[in-house]
Amino acid sequence: MAVATLRDEAVGLLQELLRVNTVNPPGNETIAAELLRDYLEGSGVSCELFAREPERANLVARIPGRGEGPSLLLLSHTDTVVADPDEWTVDPWSGELEDGCVWGRGALDMKGHVAAAATAIATLAREGFEPAGDLVFAATADEEVGVDVGLSWLCRAHPETISTDYCVNEGGGERVGLGGRNVYLCTTAEKVSAPFRLKVHGRSGHASMPAIADNALVRAARLIERAAELVQPPRLIPEIEALLARLGEVPQPSELGQVVAGLPPDVRQMVEPMLGFAISPTIISASERTNVIPGLCEVVCDCRLLPGDTPADVEPALRAALGDDSYDLEWIEAVGGTRSPLVTPLWDAIESFVVESDPGADVVPVVAPGFTDSHFLREAFGTVAYGFFPMRTMDPELAARLIHSADERIAVEDLELGVRFLRHVAATLGR
Numbered sequence: 443m444a445v446a447t448l449r450d451e452a453v454g455l456l457q458e459l460l461r462v463n464t465v466n467p468p469g470n471e472t473i474a475a476e477l478l479r480d481y482l483e484g485s486g487v488s489c490e491l492f493a494r495e496p497e498r499a500n501l502v503a504r505i506p507g508r509g510e511g512p513s514l515l516l517l518s519h520t521d522t523v524v525a526d527p528d529e530w531t532v533d534p535w536s537g538e539l540e541d542g543c544v545w546g547r548g549a550l551d552m553k554g555h556v557a558a559a560a561t562a563i564a565t566l567a568r569e570g571f572e573p574a575g576d577l578v579f580a581a582t583a584d585e586e587v588g589v590d591v592g593l594s595w596l597c598r599a600h601p602e603t604i605s606t607d608y609c610v611n612e613g614g615g616e617r618v619g620l621g622g623r624n625v626y627l628c629t630t631a632e633k634v635s636a637p638f639r640l641k642v643h644g645r646s647g648h649a650s651m652p653a654i655a656d657n658a659l660v661r662a663a664r665l666i667e668r669a670a671e672l673v674q675p676p677r678l679i680p681e682i683e684a685l686l687a688r689l690g691e692v693p694q695p696s697e698l699g700q701v702v703a704g705l706p707p708d709v710r711q712m713v714e715p716m717l718g719f720a721i722s723p724t725i726i727s728a729s730e731r732t733n734v735i736p737g738l739c740e741v742v743c744d745c746r747l748l749p750g751d752t753p754a755d756v757e758p759a760l761r762a763a764l765g766d767d768s769y770d771l772e773w774i775e776a777v778g779g780t781r782s783p784l785v786t787p788l789w790d791a792i793e794s795f796v797v798e799s800d801p802g803a804d805v806v807p808v809v810a811p812g813f814t815d816s817h818f819l820r821e822a823f824g825t826v827a828y829g830f831f832p833m834r835t836m837d838p839e840l841a842a843r844l845i846h847s848a849d850e851r852i853a854v855e856d857l858e859l860g861v862r863f864l865r866h867v868a869a870t871l872g873r
């Protein structure tokens with residue numbers, strides 16, 4: 443298939459996807475699922491819709507494998523966050539093609555990737571591609587909010603349709619200059635989201651006479667500072683060891699702090715959040731009245747742990763930092779923190795694409811500070827899931843600003859690169 447045709451096909455499909463409003467809530471992803479089903483069935487790809495709620499269907503399409511090799515899932519989601527047309531220079535649901543970009547809510551997160559993956563599997567099907575293992579395309583609902591009608595539900599209700607050996611999902615693929623080289627970031631793991639609540643105790647009283655009370659809010663202020671300033675000694679996890687190895691050399695654990703301090707600023711900025719946990723106090727509540735000194739103050743802190751760590755692993759350091767004060771510490775939940783191995787055929791397929799399409803560039807593993815739907819697959823099936831959608835035309839800082847923001851758009855060049863990448867991975871693993 444000629445390259446220009448791939449590009450036109452992906453652009454046209456993306457424009458159609460952007461013109462259907464799938465802002466979540468309410469989502470209404472069924473319209474996107476049906477649009478994709480019509481397109482894929484027109485290319486001979488068999489499709490099924492699975493819906494826990496009729497308006498919120500998930501689409502799963504498949505080219506059955508020969509039963510001789512690993513299965514691969516191209517995963518994406520069709521819902522988007524909201525858009526305020528007043529902030530946009532174009533209609534967010536116009537799918538306008540302008541300045542070499544396709545504009546609209548979800549162009550980057552992630553209808554562009556949806557369109558690229560659908561184009562990849564449709565064109566492979568039309569070429570008569572018979573993969574070694576099943577090639578699966580899933581466009582799921584409800585990634586942005588998470589009320590259990592999307593991939594989490596699909597993994598429980600229809601595991602056989604969605605369980606594969608490998609998966610390519612969102613959450614990586616940007617090309618950045620790092621230590622003087624061009625590298626593509628491939629997300630292979632994510633941090634654990636483990637927020638906690640501090641209930642700080644004092645004694646209430648009338649605010650006109652502070653001396654008779656013990657102000658829990660004032661006590662909390664001290665604890666907030668200690669929590670926010672807590673820094674763990676840096677720890678070298680496998681993902682960062684591999685990243686540093688590709689950029690230069692791997693430091694000895696005892697020299698890690700020193701080596702990180704000496705890294706070029708851009709590399710250090712990228713590496714530092716992946717060396718330990720991060721705590722951000724975000725919510726506080728105390729007295730509801732001006733004249734009442736609070737006897738109780740509650741503080742909620744966002745907390746991100748390294749993959750594989752649990753709250754119990756960091757609690758001693760946290761308590762030591764908070765010191766002897768009158769508080770209760772409650773962990774609210776712990777979500778994510780999964781990782782996939784780094785030495786896999788999927789990694790090789792990504793690397794070979796990067797080397798062929800961008801000579802001199804390299805690919806490095808990174809740990810996402812937040813998480814994507816990949817963690818459901820890793821937890822349910824042990825799927826090797828990476829976040830990778832190559833992007834080299836749009837500046838990664840601009841892309842990061844546009845996601846969930848006004849004037850979201852994807853460069854047509856990057857959309858086409860994504861189609862070629864997904865076709866390459868499918869063809870390489872499915873050989």
Ligand SMILES: [Zn+2]
Nearest residue numbers: 551552585612
């Ligand atoms: Zn997304």
